[in-house]
Amino acid sequence: MQELLLIGIGTGNPDHVTRQGAEAIRRADLILIPRKGAGKSDLAGVRETIIGSVTETLPSLAYFDIPKRRDDDGYLRGVDAWHDAIAERWQAAIATHPSAKVVALLVWGDPSLYDSSLRIAARFAPKPQTRVIPGITALQALTAAHAIPVNEIGAPFTLSTGRQLRDNGWPEGVETAVIMLDGECSFGTLDATQYDIWWGAYVGMAEEILIGGPLDQVAEQIRTTRAQARTDHGWIMDIYLLRRRG
Structure with a gap:
């Protein structure tokens, strides 16, 4: 992976995706799709709908499961350990597509506002070039x-x-x-x-x-x-x- 795109997608309405965001989706070789359990399966479906709405040639998709956060050692320590675990899931999913040079993640709202994607991306070693495409916030x-x-x-x-x-x-x-x-x-x-x-x-x-x-x-x-x-x-x-x- 040479480039990581964090694309703000607003609140899930495909119309919230900016033209810059749509172009970033089309540029991606691989898009990561998080799964948060059977009861939240339609969250992955929303991302799939957005991707399909802006491109006729679908990029490869890599699904990964979000681990559960534990706070028994304190909230901040729990979040830090949780971010480590998510970063490992990202890297494992990317490793299944070794030819992907540009990898994207669709982020609810905007990646800069109460979202952990940038902190998780900072854990990568070696670090790819990370680009943020802003989105409509909640x-x-x-x-x-x-x-x-x-x-x-x-x-x-x-x-x-x-x-x-x-x-x-x-x-x-x-x-x-x-x-x-x-x-x-x-x-x-x-x-x-x-x-x-x-x-x-x-x-x-x-x-x-x-x-x-x-x-x-x-x-x-x-x-x-x-x-x-x-x-x-x-x-x-x-x-x-x-x-x-x-």
Whole structure:
């Protein structure tokens, strides 16, 4: 392998792939397809659909299974070990196609935003030339779907995770926070009477679900809807924006 392409594909809608991303897919000799278990098999199918939508000559595909992450030795150590294991899976999949010079991975959203692909690629030895093709982020898709600006006039906002919200509470110095990677509906740790929320799941996809309003009025609806959607599809990707009232 001489070149590794990390291609942002937005939230899974083929229309989110940029022309630059489509050209990168066509350039690839080999595309890695991660598998996350039987219940999430349609995630691989989304990637296959995107590839087929931009090229008539399909490149070789190499499938690999994502190992489970363990946190029994601490969250950060668990993530570090997990990244090592994923890098080994990448390299094993690439080794089955020794003639491939340009290898690609399709990344949900954008490779720079709460994604580990760049950190995993840094573990390769020898290191290939790594190119990042940006994609539409979940944040962009969420604000577009709700037709709202991400920030108040001239005001900052925070982009964070459910873990940070649960452990540290509302971030200081901002009125707006965007929360990703939250499998536990961590907005429930806040005084719901003080916030408005704009929530979305499968944003930009055919399965898109949107709920917005005063947090104290829609929190339970979001919890119930989220749980049902996860059951129906076997997986869920969601994101939400919280804004302090007043």
